[in-house]
Amino acid sequence: MVKVTVHVKVKEGVINPEASALERALAELSFDEVKSVTTGKTIELEMESTESLDTKVKEMCEQLLVNTVIEDYSYTVEEENKA
Amino acid sequence: MKWAVIDFPGSSGTEDILHVLRSLLNEEAEGVWYKDTDLSAYDVIILPSGASFGDYLRSGAIASITPAIQALKEERKKGKLICGIGNGFQILLEAGFLPGAIRRNRLLKFICAKSKLIVKNNNTPFTNQYEQQQEVNIPVAHQYGNYVCDKEIRQQLEENNQIVFQYYDDLNGSMDHIAGIVSEDKRVLGLMPHPERASESIIGSTDGLALFQSIIHHWREEHDRTS
Numbered sequence: 001m002v003k004v005t006v007h008v009k010v011k012e013g014v015i016n017p018e019a020s021a022l023e024r025a026l027a028e029l030s031f032d033e034v035k036s037v038t039t040g041k042t043i044e045l046e047m048e049s050t051e052s053l054d055t056k057v058k059e060m061c062e063q064l065l066v067n068t069v070i071e072d073y074s075y076t077v078e079e080e081n082k083a
Numbered sequence: 084m085k086w087a088v089i090d091f092p093g094s095s096g097t098e099d100i101l102h103v104l105r106s107l108l109n110e111e112a113e114g115v116w117y118k119d120t121d122l123s124a125y126d127v128i129i130l131p132s133g134a135s136f137g138d139y140l141r142s143g144a145i146a147s148i149t150p151a152i153q154a155l156k157e158e159r160k161k162g163k164l165i166c167g168i169g170n171g172f173q174i175l176l177e178a179g180f181l182p183g184a185i186r187r188n189r190l191l192k193f194i195c196a197k198s199k200l201i202v203k204n205n206n207t208p209f210t211n212q213y214e215q216q217q218e219v220n221i222p223v224a225h226q227y228g229n230y231v232c233d234k235e236i237r238q239q240l241e242e243n244n245q246i247v248f249q250y251y252d253d254l255n256g257s258m259d260h261i262a263g264i265v266s267e268d269k270r271v272l273g274l275m276p277h278p279e280r281a282s283e284s285i286i287g288s289t290d291g292l293a294l295f296q297s298i299i300h301h302w303r304e305e306h307d308r309t310s
Contacts, residue, residue: 010186014231017189017256064148067141067177069184070231 002049006075009040014070084302086112087125091146096131099279117151127164130171142227143173152178164208165271172273181273183232189256193226199251200262204244207265208301209272212293219290221276228275230257243267248274
């Protein structure tokens with residue numbers, strides 16, 4: 001088994017109202033170090049390890065998990081402890 | 084002429100739309116469960132508002148891969164008239180019937196309000212009973228209504244007159260104040276405002292009724308021509 005972690009975030013250039021709100025809120029709290037904020041979501045999949053893993057994950061992302069019109073994604077794969 | 088309103092878990096507009104079609108317009112209309120795999124019996128298919136599948140993942144994302152939407156793709160090929168209202172518009176975007184995407188409203192709030200719209204194109208099957216540039220009052224109720232698309236699509240929408248309804252004011256951050264668009268062939272309409280909630284004077288406005296009347300008018304004209 002492997003654990004696939006998909007990270008989804010709003011594409012650069014697409015205004016993300018949630019991130020803008022956080023940016024303003026952090027500035028309110030005087031965290032002047034923060035120059036920009038991005039938000040997104042994490043989706044964890046526990047999967048059987050197959051040879052076509054990459055293809056499968058990409059298909060899942062593009063058919064459902066990610067709206068590629070406004071979102072970008074990346075993912076990492078971790079081997080899980082053998083059962 | 085037969086109408087279908089596709090009902091998903093979490094849809095809330097189905098009964099309102101059926102009420103307008105049946106009680107006010109005397110049309111033959113049925114609610115169809117999202118697991119149905121055949122929509123060939125219907126002439127017009129409406130996707131209702133609400134929060135299908137709890138708006139999980141993204142509004143409309145999970146509904147966009149259901150059997151009824153697969154069936155809808157078949158009807159699309161035949162040129163059937165399809166209209167998505169609110170969440171129905173989001174489903175049409177997620178399923179690729181219309182270009183672009185919807186984001187959360189710019190000020191993040193759920194907006195439930197009267198809204199003034201401008202009819203930007205009255206030469207469509209969905210708007211022929213309106214005047215060009217007519218101002219209409221049709222309410223909105225959404226948290227995700229902030230339309231966006233890339234430059235090429237924006238230009239295409241403009242050039243083909245695909246922007247059908249615009250908000251009079253900047254309501255939710257939507258690009259070019261877009262409230263509703265049609266497909267390039269004008270057979271598919273998606274809009275965030277709720278015409279079904281503006282079809283009787285007792286609830287404040289009747290400006291939405293002309294949308295349904297436009298569809299009837301268009302269908303009859305098309306039908307008379309071919310029979």
